[in-house]
Amino acid sequence: MADSDIQTYDYIVIGAGSAGSVVANRLSANPANRVLLLEAGPASHPWSRIPIGFAKLIDNPAANWCYSAEPEANTNGRKMPVPRGRLLGGSSSINGLVFVRGQARDFDTWAQMGNKGWTYTDxxxxxxxxxxxxGGEDAYRGREGPLRVTDPDERGPLYDGLIEAAGQVGIPHNADYNGANQEGISxxxxxxxxxRRMSTAHCFLDPIRxxxxxTIETGAWSEALTLDGKRCTGVRYSIDGKPREARANREVVVSAGTINSPQLLELSGIGQPERLQSLGIEVRHALNGVGENLRDHYAPRTRWRIDAPGVTYNDKGSGLGLVKQALRYLFTNKGMLGIPAAPIRAFVRSRDGLEGPDVLLGWVPMLYEPGYKMSKIPGVTCYAHPMRPDSTGHIHITSADPRTPPAINFNFLSSSLDAEITIRAVRIARALMTxxxxxxxxxxxxxxxxxKQSDxxxxxxxxxxxETTYHPVGTxxxxxxxxxxxxxxxRVHGIEGLRVADASIMPTLTSGNTNAPSIMIGEKAANMVLNG
Ligand SMILES: Cc1cc2nc3c(=O)[nH]c(=O)nc-3n(C[C@H](O)[C@H](O)[C@H](O)COP(=O)(O)OP(=O)(O)OC[C@H]3O[C@@H](n4cnc5c(N)ncnc54)[C@H](O)[C@@H]3O)c2cc1C
Incomplete structure (x- = not known):
């Protein structure tokens, strides 16, 4: 490519997802910084603004990379779907909209692993x-940030029943699990x-267009970083199959997510030398951890029939009920079309002697069949899983072609403790539901x-x-x-001018859903880029 065709910026951010949109917003707040934000997917999708659109986008290639994991023993050889957002806002534009920070001990653990500046206080x-x-207390909660976070206004017999039942099995109600203490049902x-969905595209990019x-380029697929020795100088990418290149005077920030960030590093020659050589990729920098340490929440969905009338959305949201829900949403923005995927959850301890909750239960207020299709039977779905699993897997490229999806191996339940806690989680769900x-x-x-009673x-x-709850991190x-x-x-070890800022940098899983911590990572990354 001729030098005259190569645009130069101060910063290049690759991936406009939960973290990348925030990084681009904060870096470009100073008009002196010229920032390029590259996103492989389109600018938007009509279903991404409506909360119920979650079910429409979960397997829709128009806004989703639609990856799948390799078959493995503890998934009985199934090829598990691994959805990932592929549009401005990334996975925050297709996710289940639940907002959970995690526990203070998650971040304290990261600091304890040698990461100065990452305690919860930090x-x-x-x-x-x-x-x-x-809601919540000022000491813990933000009042003026760009991302709107709200409590759902849905109430009714199901929510009342679950909260009361939780109390009957010793699980207290908690008004703010993102406050001082996570434990309880909320x-x-x-x-x-x-x-409306508050994606990072809506909250962090729309206001600064x-x-x-x-410069925001969509449909811009980053294919490899450019390196000058051990310095990252920019990126090669393509739009509509046409090659492009951009240079960064200062830094490149890779925010392509847990699947694509390690993929991009490997395609650029940064990773495990033997693996790269076997694919014909020149090794630019040996870094054995690239693609390793993959973690996710592996969650069975317990399924419950509820015969009392008018309790679940199988009742209230099908046939004429669906028309009523659509009209309700149209005129009041409320009801089934405007709720998060799992509007009620409990953070609980799997056994005595723990310092805090280690299991998450989440309820979907309807019974659904595979693919989030509403069942004809009235009921609810309750998923239950360990929040800080030990099992780790890996993600690696299998080809030098950027278009070939990487191979995803979770190694679920390879830790026997994960299996034990998942069984306990199912038993807790049972105790509460009965x-x-x-x-x-x-x-x-x-x-x-x-x-099914025995372990x-x-x-x-x-x-x-x-299945996963769509929280891959750690690669x-x-x-x-x-x-x-x-x-x-x-900063990528051993390479100048290159950082990674997204869910892939998490050394361990946070206790809960991963959108809030990913956005926090983007915010903290931008601060470190600007202020050292
Ligand atoms: C279906 C689903 C439901 C979920 N539900 C919840 C939930 O309810 N609550 C919650 O907290 N979390 C949820 N999550 C998880 C949460 O959304 C993610 O952990 C979080 O969004 C990850 O942020 P990220 O910045 O790491 O990556 P992403 O937000 O995935 O962003 C990565 C971006 O990079 C782009 N990209 C990738 N490769 C390239 C490339 N080569 N060139 C250019 N651009 C590229 C992608 O298209 C994408 O836009 C869910 C996720 C999914 C998929």
Whole structure:
């Protein structure tokens, strides 16, 4: 490519997802910084603004990379779907809209692993500056950030019944699980305002579209970083198959997410030398941790029939009910079309002696069949899983062609503790769903099924049905150890001018959903780029 065709910027951000949109916003706040933001997907999708659009986009290639994992023993050889957002806002534009920070100990653990500046006390200001939320206490919650976070206004017998049943099995109600203490059952806080999805595209990019120093290119697929020795100088990408190149005077920030960030590093010659050589890729920098340390939440969905009338959306949201819900949404922005994927959740302890909750239960207020299709049977779905699993897998390219999807191996339940806690999680879901307050709603178990009582039977069922809750992290791990990819400032070890800022840098999974911590990572990354 002729030099005259190559545009030069101060910063290039690759991937406009949860983290990348925030990075681009904050870096371009100073008009002196020229910033290029590259996004492989389109600018938007009509379903991404409406919360219920989650179910429409979960397997829709117009806005989703639609990856799938390799078959493995503990998924009974299934090719598990791995959805990832592929449009401005990234996965925040297609996700389940639930907003969970995690526990203070998650971040304290990262710091304890050698990452200075990542204790909860350190990251709390960044959690606060990204959000604007009306509840909770000022000490914990942000009031003026670009991201609107709200409590759902759905109430009714199902939510009342679950909260009462939780109390009957010793799980307290918690008004703000993103505050001082996560433990208990709560209505889910959501990235929804006025019935609309609050993606990072909407909250962090739409308001700054007129900045002259920010260039956003969509349909721009980054194929390799350009390197001059051990310095990253820019990126090669393509739009509509036409090759492009851009240079960064200062830094390139890779925010392509847990699947694509390690892929891009490997395509650029940064990774495990033997693997790269075997694919004919010139090794530019040996870094054995690239693509390793993959973690995700592997969650069985327990299924419950509820015969009391008017309790679930299978009742209230089908046939004429669906028309009513659509009209309600149209005129009030409320109802089934405007709620997060799992509007109520509980953070609980799997056993005595723990310092805090280690299991998440989340309820979808309807029974659904595979592919989020509403079942004809009225009921609810309750997923249950360990929040900080130990099992780790990996993601690696299998070809030098950027268009070939990388191979995703989760190694789910390779830690026996993960299997044990998942079984306990299913038993806790059972105890809660059969407590008197839920029994009063005429609740009966469909799956795993009352006949499955032994640990072995429950584990066999988990392996047959569990899926991820779409929270892959960790493949460009932050840390000081030889398998870490970035340091505590998110700089790629051994390469100048290159950082990774997205969910891939998490050394361990946070206790809950991963959008809020990914956005926090973007906010903190930008701060470190600008202020050292
Ligand atoms: C279906 C689903 C449901 C979820 N539900 C929830 C939930 O309810 N609550 C929650 O907290 N979390 C949820 N998550 C997880 C959460 O959304 C993610 O953890 C978070 O968005 C990850 O942010 P990120 O910045 O790491 O990556 P992403 O937001 O995925 O951003 C990566 C971006 O980079 C782009 N990109 C990738 N490769 C390239 C390339 N080569 N060139 C250019 N651009 C590229 C992608 O298209 C994408 O826009 C869900 C995720 C999914 C997929």
């Amino acid at each position: 990251v709390l200001p960044f959690f606060k500056s990204i959000e604007s939320y009306e 209505l889910s806080q959501a990235t929804i305002a006025n019935g 007129n900045r002259k120093n920010l 407590a008197p307050a839920m029994a009063a709603l005429q609740t009966s178990e469909i799956a795993p099924g009352a006949e 072995e039977d429950i584990l066999d069922w988990i392996k047959a049905v569990a 460009c791990k932050m840390g000081p150890d030889p398998m870490a990819v970035v340091d505590e400032k998110l």
